[in-house]
Amino acid sequence: MSTVIAGSPPDSAIDNKLFLRMYRRMVMIRLFEEQVNDLYTRALMPGLAHLYIGEEAIAVGVCEALRADDYITSTHRGHGHCLAKGAAIDRMFAELLGKEAGYCKGKGGSMHIADPDTGNLGANAIVAGSAGIATGAAFSSKRLGNGRVTVCFFGEGALGQGVVYEVMNMAALWKLPVIYVCENNMYNEYTHISETAAGDILARGPAFGVPSESVDGQDVRAVYAVTKRLVDRARKGEGPAFLMANTYRFMGHHVGDISREYYRSKQEEQKWKSERDPIKVATEAILAQKITDQAALDQIQSEVKAEIENGVQFAMAAPYPNVDKVEQDVYA
């Protein structure tokens, strides 16, 4: 599953502060998502949500390699991307609950969180729906000469959408600063990638002029390192790249997807959870390298937990938008 990336720096090349920051961010996403699941289970959240648990290292490793003003586009499974790019927990929860204080005034919900302040062009509920948007943002950056890079996150399911190849081709022709990050968790909803993708996924980028790499999506350092390299390259005007991060979603396709044995085995899930949990992988490395001790990590966990609790309380207490807001924001 994991692939050694030529040119990845050794572990030590990532400085300790950064590693701990990434650790904290992964924990934040994990606890956020557990809280979302809990809200759903207790019937406190309208609709559904697609949890990112198990894939935290990708969002965090990628976004740490970006500037604050770089852009991302996200997906239906987008909470992790938004948080990694700097979204505030309380306004995230408020949006998930449809409250006025949410990032989109409650109009977007879980699948549409967007935020200009953190360069988040928006999560998207159309599979591959943001491929064009991300490429267009990269087009703007190139024209405006502002040095911004755009990361387009999508699942491997998006490889089924032809528009992805259309925009990669143009990104290559026009040398646009965009990185296509494919989170390959091996399932399109309830169908395994082997049933939906023929040929060689990593060969697809180059066939359209986009250099491609793969990375172990459970190792935040590896993700960070390869992304940094691709982002630097893009920022220098050397064009787009495709990065496949191999990963696994630990939970269901959405919060309601509880009985999963008909499409994947409990053993498979268990193996990933016990052996390839990105937070465990990071914890082990941090302790092995003596970057800090278990007590300090526990401290981070409890700090984050408090933030999450504050955030959810804020959101629960926040008011819904007034009905007369429904016709606002249709046109600018």
Added chain:
Amino acid sequence: MSTVIAGSPPDSAIDNKLFLRMYRRMVMIRLFEEQVNDLYTRALMPGLAHLYIGEEAIAVGVCEALRADDYITSTHRGHGHCLAKGAAIDRMFAELLGKEAGYCKGKGGSMHIADPDTGNLGANAIVAGSAGIATGAAFSSKRLGNGRVTVCFFGEGALGQGVVYEVMNMAALWKLPVIYVCENNMYNEYTHISETAAGDILARGPAFGVPSESVDGQDVRAVYAVTKRLVDRARKGEGPAFLMANTYRFMGHHVGDISREYYRSKQEEQKWKSERDPIKVATEAILAQKITDQAALDQIQSEVKAEIENGVQFAMAAPYPNVDKVEQDVYA
């Protein structure tokens, strides 16, 4: 430009009768298209047409490698495909003139000629518009077990449409008997392929699980030979293939595209016309191999000429459909 195909049989492997039949068919397409141009120039034809002159060896080489009941789908530049698959000259002209006696009762016109009797699923005026249809026809053949193969013709411009990759991926997953024949004449209308395609075109098929080859599209024997091999493979259940035939259109994008210097030079055109004319290439081989003599070829030319003249006369004399037919054929 031309590529030697591993496994192509030597010239002598194509029997003489077949070679002469292919010669005749290429001449037929050439003279047909010259007649179309003439009709346009004399303002006798409604609308426009996209001439196939220069590319005859592809349609003929491919279609000769097919069974009568095999399917093809065609394009806006489709007269050659239709004729090569067996369409009658008179009904072709009648359709181009919008007459009731045409293949589509005048309702389709130049870009929509279709004919179940010759397995022609229809020309298509949407670039890549028949990629899905061709793949679906191959799906039917596989399910119905009727052994039919489908050839999907398209220009290299269609490589811009993502749907092509979507259906190739499914054709590979499901091992469908379909051959994607890309007629690479290097121009999408007035824009050179180098401005519209990044990466490696021939790598695209394999990236989606579809084996790919290229062939000299000006040599009818080479086209025939490689197609035969790919078709046999598909008929045996071994799945789809992608064939890029390198070629050149000798005339404008459409009959009205007269001044072309702003997008391609006269020298380039002249070089192709004098050195790579598929009919000349065939003539030289026929004479060199003494398959027949010049007089016999002249005889073929004049026979075909007479057929064309009869055909166009038939069409000119044929009546338009009655206006009350306009609401027929909307629903089956």
Added chain:
Amino acid sequence: MPETAVAVRELTLGEAVREALAEEMRRDSRVFIMGEDVAEAGTAFKVLSGLVQEFGPDRVLDTPISEPGFTGIGVGAGMTGMRPVVDIMFGDFAGLIMDQMANQAAKIHYMSGGKWKCSMVLRTTLGATRRSAAQHSQSLHAWFCHIPGLKVVMPSTPYDAKGLLKSAIRDDNPVVFYEDKMMYKLKGPVPEEDYTIPLGVADVKRQGDDITIIATSSMVQVALGAARLLEEQGVSAEVVDPRTLWPLDEKTLIDSAKKTSRVIVVDEGYGRYGATAELASVIQENAFFDLEAPVKRMGAMHVPIPFSPPLEDATVPNERTVCEAALALCGK
């Protein structure tokens, strides 16, 4: 509904759809299903559970997330002897397949002068108030209704769903079949014996004298609820369900309008340039001199569908708003 003395079996709308498919698949080996997660998962809505077990993966095919591609394959398969039932999970994805449906499926019969037929069914969904936000809540059937060559079916009860789906599958034209996501669990009588309901026949779901409510799909139940409220206020409402928006049974609609002299049209699509405009126009064109008041249209608000529950609920007609509009129209 068939008249019968004994109580008939009750099925949910989802079960009725599944039963129609199962029966048609048993009856005709050319019928097959393709779409995302239709096999083992039985669709995201679990409507097709069990079918792959009975008919096998060759007839219930999981596809990649390639709506344009597999819809196109459906078109081609439907032209060449198969009877595909293509599953588009959310009606919002219509935007991806309009070329295949409107330019290919709808036109092949006509463009070929009646020679090719495209027998396919596209099953998809509509309906808001599921807290699925702007890209998963739309009712975009007006797009399909606009295109000559397509038929559009919108059942409102389990009984109608089964009978109409069977007719759709047996039809030789492309038919778009809409299922309201919120109605999948709605129960209603469905007899055991084989029956079909012809396309193009409206159904008076409730007799009344004072006002006609023409309603489609999801809105039929809303209209019936409104009619009960109106009854309490002494207003007798007739509820007419066109059942198919194309072909459209104008006569039944017009007759009811003439009888009651007041008409409301209710549909869950966006109100502007939507299906209600056509239905209202048909009424005013043909019953103008019998009308006491202008035809009142009620559709979804002209806003993208918001996530936040109180906002979303405000965007679509409900029993109360329909009742109020009816009272106003009756001058009460």
Added chain:
Amino acid sequence: MPETAVAVRELTLGEAVREALAEEMRRDSRVFIMGEDVAEAGTAFKVLSGLVQEFGPDRVLDTPISEPGFTGIGVGAGMTGMRPVVDIMFGDFAGLIMDQMANQAAKIHYMSGGKWKCSMVLRTTLGATRRSAAQHSQSLHAWFCHIPGLKVVMPSTPYDAKGLLKSAIRDDNPVVFYEDKMMYKLKGPVPEEDYTIPLGVADVKRQGDDITIIATSSMVQVALGAARLLEEQGVSAEVVDPRTLWPLDEKTLIDSAKKTSRVIVVDEGYGRYGATAELASVIQENAFFDLEAPVKRMGAMHVPIPFSPPLEDATVPNERTVCEAALALCGK
């Protein structure tokens, strides 16, 4: 039209479009054009000739034949500081881009709670009778009109085209701008000085007392011709051009209807579930008690557009048929 004593300059509609683009590109460096063959070729209709010479290939970009992809790039560019003008050669290709326009461009502002804006113009064409057959002759604007978040502009004169296009480019929302292919050569006065026409303001193209003809785009000239024929018969027709179908200037339409008491709506889109239905509904809803007769709708026949000239001509309204309908409505 501005009142002026001296004769103003005449331009064709195509020239007016080009001039609007050139002026806006000079005025605002963020404006750029992308599409197939827009640069050296100046589009298939030669409307943009000369622009690449003035603004260079970075601002007038030839794209691959990837409508979904480059429309998506336009959406993203329009969100991030550029002002793209995306060129879709034939309006028939709308089917390829509805997801980008309806699910992305139209909704981003709302879904983000008003945070992101998408300022882009999609220029495309409509109109039949060019002998281009079913896939190159449609007027599909009703699809866009149906979608909240989009604006739809349909100029009918060179003057309007220039003034409206400039407003469209300066607008902060996605605007679809329709040009009638048959009207590119139509001449009309266009003053030299800078002017804009606000979106949402109808124009009474001709004053009259007996009947109102509401007409859009291509049909405005038809309506004016019909009005001249009617004049000869002693019927005074008012011709009202909404100019933008969204926002819609309901008041001007309704006032005219109230004044004349008889209304015909003429539009070149398919009549069924088309733009005429909305316009007729607006009239009957708001002027019902002033009408002497039902609002008459005239659109394209409910058939795919046939190639054969006599058939094609029968499918769209013309001066004679509009005149006859008007006489019938006036009881003559």
